[in-house]
Amino acid sequence: MNKVELTELISAGADIPNAAAKLVLESIVYRIVEAVSANEVVQIGGLGSFLQVNRSARMGRNPSTGLSVQIPAIKSVGFRASAAFKRQVNHS
Known part of the structure; x- marks a missing residue:
């Protein structure tokens, strides 16, 4: 599964537009990278x-x-x- 497929699954599962699901996924990934980089x-x-x-x-x-x-x-x-x-x- 790639990022596009995951975005589509999030969109369908949460009943939100693909654009919103893409923003949610990108935000989650960004926050995880930011936190782990700060040794959290x-x-x-x-x-x-x-x-x-x-x-x-x-x-x-x-x-x-x-x-x-x-x-x-x-x-x-x-x-x-x-x-x-x-x-x-x-x-x-």
């Missing part, structure tokens, strides 16, 4: 939690040359599915 955890009941994950610096290996290379520490995004979401996926 975003919890959505029945879906899960979005959170910032810190990955430590480490040594890696270039597969084509075999040389060791330093991989810098980065911030990444994690998602933890809720128990209800996991149950639904496992029972469908």
Whole structure:
């Protein structure tokens, strides 16, 4: 499913125009990105939690040359599915 298809489903499910559904979806995505960027955890009941994950610096290996290379520490995004979401996926 892509963004357009999701927008259409939101529009139909909430009985609102596609343009309004698109604004709602874009607003939700923007707010989640903004909050996680500020190191806040975003919890959505029945879906899960979005959170910032810190990955430590480490040594890696270039597969084509075999040389060791330093991989810098980065911030990444994690998602933890809720128990209800996991149950639904496992029972469908």
